[in-house]
Amino acid sequence: MSSNTPLRGIFTPNIVPLDTRGEINEPELRKYVDWLIERGVHGLYPNGSTGEFTRFTVEERRRIIEIIADQTRGRVPILAGAAEANTRETIKACEHYHSLGVRAVAIVSPFYFKLTPAGVYAYFKEIADNSPIDVTLYNIPMFASPIDVPTVQRLAEECPRVAAIKDSSGDLPHMMRMIAAVKPVRPDFAFLTGWDAALMPMLLLGCDGGTNATSGVVPEITRKLYDLTMNGQLDESRELQYRLLKLFDAMLFSAEFPEGFRAALRLRGFTTGIGRQPQSLVQQKELETLSDQLQCSLAAEGFTDQPVGGCPVGDSVDSDHVARIVQTVVGELKKRGMA
């Protein structure tokens, strides 16, 4: 993979399949990589939030990248999540992933401690000055210290290695402010959105692509939405964006993230295993209900059969139920500083 392949299109943040002992399920992960590439995603994005990077050990995170790089064999570019405990460890990860031929790393802003813009700047500056590989800033203010526009602009100006930002805030004017601030000084800089609910308008306003969790479950739809939008087929892409929003909301808000995506991936035929975050009995019950609803949604899109009990006529998802849940969870997220 040439080091100046543009970061463009849909990069899939993959779930990591686990086996019955809770270990990385390597054969299934390899199968999943092939499946994704065959369905047209433009790139892979392991060790993102969907990939639950914080729940793996440092050795496991490395192994995930090694497996995926080996299996991909250059067919698509890889954006490798590389955040470790501190800048020294992170730079080591950058070096290792560089040696594996990944296209770039993605580094989430410092989390747990909530840093000021000055601290966020200093953190990325030290990494960018020492990384042998392009760095994508990863802004996800619901989980980590926010990266504000002036910080992005300054890093883009001072650090040639900082080549892109992945922004999961879903805040469209924020994305536009970044594009307006950075593009004039760094025309090569790439802007990726991590918020599937706004993929179409983000692309229309200048984003280069997305790292979208839905593309790990319904890559056919996410890819098609990208193509339709880039082709200017507005009516078709609008209609598809509304359908994707429904799937996204159902998977994102109906269970503790990323359990909804894991459940949906199972419906696509993968052995995903049980996640590492324990689920209470109530949560397990809810997940079963969700799984049936997701199966109806996926069946309506032609990706699976209907569940044994059948699906409600008309709307495949119980929209009211999901809408209530979305409100509650969006409220929760807002409470905790997001959205």
Next chain:
Amino acid sequence: MSSNTPLRGIFTPNIVPLDTRGEINEPELRKYVDWLIERGVHGLYPNGSTGEFTRFTVEERRRIIEIIADQTRGRVPILAGAAEANTRETIKACEHYHSLGVRAVAIVSPFYFKLTPAGVYAYFKEIADNSPIDVTLYNIPMFASPIDVPTVQRLAEECPRVAAIKDSSGDLPHMMRMIAAVKPVRPDFAFLTGWDAALMPMLLLGCDGGTNATSGVVPEITRKLYDLTMNGQLDESRELQYRLLKLFDAMLFSAEFPEGFRAALRLRGFTTGIGRQPQSLVQQKELETLSDQLQCSLAAEGFTDQPVGGCPVGDSVDSDHVARIVQTVVGELKKRGMA
């Protein structure tokens, strides 16, 4: 104005010009109404947040509507802000504004006290059941109790009088969720966005129009953005949306709202008077600096001369300065439950 004129296009939330004694400047307000209509806004929206409805007495709020209805003489529809101290007083206002021939009222969700969805529902239900005129729900979560999607849906289903929502959250997926929930049951329901920063994508995803504060200062641009977007001229509308974003940010975030809009309107030739919220000396100084920057922006758009000291070459607004301020203020708003 026929009662079933669709609520569509750009409705201007007007600043109220004051005279030297701080009273409503009726001649200037009439002149302003004509000026806006001549520049193509589709409707007027007095007693909105830009109109600082909370800072006028109940008698003044009524007089503002009376003046504007009289001066408009049916040339464009009027959406009249009608929220009063309680439902009884609000219903009285609805009746009065109905007798003046306004197209619909807009009623902000209860504020000061923050209500639950059940309380928000009960409030609008009682008003809608007793209003002789169409009601627009006004959702502005940075200032008032949020109106969530299920509440909008329920009110749309149960209350024929509830005919539209004006949403100033700027949250695109939220708008899409409302459209998806309400359009199937109420195809006539109108969706207006109050967040100029996202006007183009909001329209592209199905909004019927906007109540946009920029249209009170640069109606030519806001109207043109609407036309270009509705015509599907994406490249032109994208470029204009970026320019409008810059103006919007400068006016919105550089001073206590709506002082930036008042200062800009002065540059368009109106005697706006001094606002009712006192400004500290520091704030007054900042407003002068802002005014020069706004003059450069408006001059770059061809609406005014440059200020005496001239304007910086290249970018008309000091973008870095504005960007820093935007970050700070957006942070403040987020802290208080918005954005």
Next chain:
Amino acid sequence: MSSNTPLRGIFTPNIVPLDTRGEINEPELRKYVDWLIERGVHGLYPNGSTGEFTRFTVEERRRIIEIIADQTRGRVPILAGAAEANTRETIKACEHYHSLGVRAVAIVSPFYFKLTPAGVYAYFKEIADNSPIDVTLYNIPMFASPIDVPTVQRLAEECPRVAAIKDSSGDLPHMMRMIAAVKPVRPDFAFLTGWDAALMPMLLLGCDGGTNATSGVVPEITRKLYDLTMNGQLDESRELQYRLLKLFDAMLFSAEFPEGFRAALRLRGFTTGIGRQPQSLVQQKELETLSDQLQCSLAAEGFTDQPVGGCPVGDSVDSDHVARIVQTVVGELKKRGMA
């Protein structure tokens, strides 16, 4: 009432009883005033948040103060809520309430619009420079623009008329920071807490008193808690503070504020009428359940009989139920910028 009576002790923010037509129930209000004074509250605080000042018209707000001032006849000092639509109207209210002999006014920080510290300062400065009567700053960040410590300090230094702050944030270190900043320059300045849940520790750390909604329902307990704490009877006051917390939580969080307090006051024998904010059917049902629980709590304290169906043995309130609700509502409040 001498103008230099210290603002000290428990000031009751009263509910306004309404009659069957929804109008102010003057006889009941007068009876309520006597009842409160007889039970030992140190002062009255009409037109506060508990008094739902925003839901009354300007004429009604004035009449409430007139009735209370007349009925009180100088037996206790009155702190009159005086915030109106703008500084001019507010200053007129200050003048009127001064003529009625109230001890001081309380003015809530600007709401709806969220002001910066500079704007909050300018607002209070203009009022304080023109008020003929002592001004109490009213900080309630869950509902209105926050008043930060440097702003309180500056107003205390520059404005002799600014004589006190009523803080309803419940944030103990915040209160300590204010006391540390203001007491050295204004030893006469009074600090009142509006958060009953922390009354005892607030008093222990230097507060002069409280404006506590519980004192409008169980004045015997709130007053006793004040006395025990000021006497240094720590064990007794701690035990009472825990009991008051339970009552406070039940009344505050189990219904849309201040419906829980209205329901409890009804149990003390007053005709409170139906509040002006409409309640949905679900809310009305919940209020009935709450009322039974409150009756058990009040019965346990000896203030009422048990409800017809009896009370659970042991804990009089269904603590788990209340705890869940408290969590939910505290979450909601936090989401909206409070607590």
Next chain:
Amino acid sequence: MSSNTPLRGIFTPNIVPLDTRGEINEPELRKYVDWLIERGVHGLYPNGSTGEFTRFTVEERRRIIEIIADQTRGRVPILAGAAEANTRETIKACEHYHSLGVRAVAIVSPFYFKLTPAGVYAYFKEIADNSPIDVTLYNIPMFASPIDVPTVQRLAEECPRVAAIKDSSGDLPHMMRMIAAVKPVRPDFAFLTGWDAALMPMLLLGCDGGTNATSGVVPEITRKLYDLTMNGQLDESRELQYRLLKLFDAMLFSAEFPEGFRAALRLRGFTTGIGRQPQSLVQQKELETLSDQLQCSLAAEGFTDQPVGGCPVGDSVDSDHVARIVQTVVGELKKRGMA
């Protein structure tokens, strides 16, 4: 250390001294342990937030506990931070620390991902059911998923191993609600506060002690505050709480946490090294200014000499400066879901 030593008193969350290569400075850490114990802290709390546990590798976290356990030699109980990437790794850490003889572990609620109460419950339940050692829940909602009152109560009831909670929210009514919910069913359960600003009132209302960062810098003061409060010497303890608040605010809010504490510890004579989070040039300058102010504060308390340039007469800290910063940072924290 007997396994049923009550968790009571002041547990110091220690900074980890680093050497010039950024590695753990073992001799200095051992010296620091002795210094703390000699100054009377009741216990040690390594791998807390002050100890920046997230910025060390898993091997380093283990080594820190090993060094401290070895150096302490049972003189005081150790509360060892034991959160790792997932429950399996965390349980392994519990087993290892148990073998080292620590009194209990403290496990922070899941962070990065923000979990619902059901998820938080399931997480702690799995750990508690498999830990050979007492578990302290660690609630720090500004950084991690909040642990709400019903969850604490349920874990206390179901898991004998869950023996305490350390709460760093500083929310006094929240602490009281926990005590009221848990004490009746688990009289042995310990409540520790991590918010130095409210240590005295927390103790007065029933807390058993604190894990207070100030005790790592001025153990003499924090310990004395504990003793005075437990002895009921209210006037003395109130005065000391105000002094400690000033120190706490200066160290906490004037620099990116925990840099202020690191700077202050240097002034007490320890070689702390440079923290692992890079600091921008502006931040480094600010830290120098802060250091001078802290030196004046510590000199005023008799712990150091004044800095070369002397100190301002009267107040040793530039209070206004600190107050402004506190406001800004508290605002930031609130924005992100804390305080």
